[in-house]
Amino acid sequence: MSKPGKQGSGGATPPPERQHCGFIAVIGATNAGKSTLVNALVGAKVSIVSHKVQTTRVPVRGIATEGDSQLVFIDTPGLFTPRRRLDQAMVDAAWGGARDADLVVLIVDAAKGLDEDVARILERLKGARTPLLAVLNKVDRVAAKEKLLALAGEIERHVPLQGVFMISALSGDGVADLKRALAERMPPGPWHYPADDLSDAPLRILAAEITREKIFNRLHEELPYAITVETASWEERKDGSVRIEQTIYVTRDGQKAIVLGKGGQTIKQISTEARHELCGILERPVHLFLFVKVRSGWQDDPERYREMGLEPPKK
Numbered sequence: 368m369s370k371p372g373k374q375g376s377g378g379a380t381p382p383p384e385r386q387h388c389g390f391i392a393v394i395g396a397t398n399a400g401k402s403t404l405v406n407a408l409v410g411a412k413v414s415i416v417s418h419k420v421q422t423t424r425v426p427v428r429g430i431a432t433e434g435d436s437q438l439v440f441i442d443t444p445g446l447f448t449p450r451r452r453l454d455q456a457m458v459d460a461a462w463g464g465a466r467d468a469d470l471v472v473l474i475v476d477a478a479k480g481l482d483e484d485v486a487r488i489l490e491r492l493k494g495a496r497t498p499l500l501a502v503l504n505k506v507d508r509v510a511a512k513e514k515l516l517a518l519a520g521e522i523e524r525h526v527p528l529q530g531v532f533m534i535s536a537l538s539g540d541g542v543a544d545l546k547r548a549l550a551e552r553m554p555p556g557p558w559h560y561p562a563d564d565l566s567d568a569p570l571r572i573l574a575a576e577i578t579r580e581k582i583f584n585r586l587h588e589e590l591p592y593a594i595t596v597e598t599a600s601w602e603e604r605k606d607g608s609v610r611i612e613q614t615i616y617v618t619r620d621g622q623k624a625i626v627l628g629k630g631g632q633t634i635k636q637i638s639t640e641a642r643h644e645l646c647g648i649l650e651r652p653v654h655l656f657l658f659v660k661v662r663s664g665w666q667d668d669p670e671r672y673r674e675m676g677l678e679p680p681k682k
């Protein structure tokens with residue numbers, strides 16, 4: 368995806384001998400604010416966000432520049448104890464993202480502190496060789512500064528850290544400092560992407576994710592987890608608009624009825640919200656058509672995983 372409406376933060380591309388570039392995996396417990404932070408660092412929405420857990424399902428790359436450095440962020444699914452098959456595929460993908468990075472940023476929700484999920488992540492990071500930085504997020508929710516310092520100390524007792532940053536990804540507090548510090552740690556090497564690219568995800572994937580975000584925000588309990596969204600067709604029309612058809616897969620008839628809502632109200636709201644956001648990103652009129660299909664076994668169907676960009680879980 369290049370230039371979805373907004374410019375990347377960088378100016379001109381530096382000459383090859385000055386270029387630095389690296390991959391930074393952003394990992395952490397689910398709901399810690401990883402996607403919010405990656406969007407803030409990139410300066411555009413590349414990854415969807417919700418107040419619910421397990422929103423991100425697939426590692427998403429977001430690209431930013433700072434000085435002579437190109438920073439390729441990998442927003443990963445949250446790390447948690449997997450229960451469903453999809454969970455396992457998500458958690459495997461998250462650790463895979465961390466393995467391939469030059470630098471790992473561990474995000475911890477400062478209001479939650481070092482809970483069981485974080486403890487488990489720290490345990491697994493102990494043996495890792497990739498340099499690690501800790502970011503305490505949601506500091507806007509923590510009034511006592513001593514609490515933050517204590518948390519930083521606790522994390523440092525578990526794993527060797529290159530540094531600790533305290534930020535609010537939501538308000539942007541501390542994000543610029545973090546970005547500069549990350550840029551300084553990037554190894555010399557050619558930029559992987561053109562200067563104004565913001566993501567490498569195809570627009571049809573981003574479009575499906577945006578619809579999934581609206582579903583996450585509007586539907587509750589188990590339903591968002593029983594859903595996957597795919598862009599079935601994408602047609603650029605002569606009048607400059609784009610016609611997008613998407614399929615929302617659910618696992619049961621009852622779920623289909625909830626997604627549609629009384630007289631089709633719910634799906635209409637989801638569609639309006641998604642279309643509105645897509646118009647902003649694509650900077651042209653969008654005609655969005657959503658279809659709900661019941662596919663009881665989609666969570667066992669390798670094709671659905673491939674469409675999402677995940678390795679199907681092994682039986």
Ligand SMILES: Nc1nc2c(ncn2[C@@H]2O[C@H](COP(=O)(O)OP(=O)(O)OP(=O)(O)O)[C@@H](O)[C@H]2O)c(=O)[nH]1
Pocket residue numbers: 395396397398399400401402403404415416417418419420421422423424443444445446504505506507508534535536537538
């Ligand atoms: N108060 C506050 N809320 C935040 C901050 N950063 C993120 N949030 C909120 O935390 C919730 C989760 O944010 P996400 O960015 O989706 O979290 P995530 O870590 O990507 O979550 P998963 O993809 O589900 O693992 C959302 O409601 C965000 O608005 C912050 O700095 N302060």
Ligand SMILES: [Mg+2]
Pocket residue numbers: 401402403414415416422423442443444445
């Ligand atoms: Mg996320």
